[in-house]
Amino acid sequence: MKERGQRGDYKNFRAVPTRWADNDMYGHINNVAYYGFFDTIVNAWLIENAGLDIHNGDRIGLVVETGCRFFRPLSFPTALVGALRVQRVGNTSVAYEVGIFEEGVEDAAAVGRFVHVYVDRMTRKPAPLSMEMRAALRALER
Secondary structure (H helix, E strand, O other): OOOOOEHHHOOEEEEEOOOHHHEOOOOOEOHHHHHHHHHHHHHHHHHHHOOOOOOOOOEEEEEEEEEEEEOOOOOOOOOEEEEEEEEEEOOOEEEEEEEEEEOOOOEOOEEEEEEEEEEEOOOOOEOOOOHHHHHHHHOOEO
């Protein structure tokens, strides 16, 4: 995972609203909220762009790895932007990098790693990515 991302490193962007409940007792967004941001950014993109059917699809993505590097604190009600790119597309897995930016700031406040392994919905055995998903993911590769 790269030290600190900049907006130009990413290919897709999404507004990420913060909530009062995201702040912790120290007055900044709690680390657990970032993992919710990552999940939302990745899965919304997959649903909107890669044909992921979360209700009836034959494949589902299971998160097998996450990580985050924090560079500076953010707090509610700061307007955030989530940025997404693909680090690696495998046969049954995808590694994503997600940057969290304060609106109007070029350097990421946090950079996360998020890995999905796709499995058959019923058997939970690894399943190859669909051609549609693979093509969409390739467009986000760095």
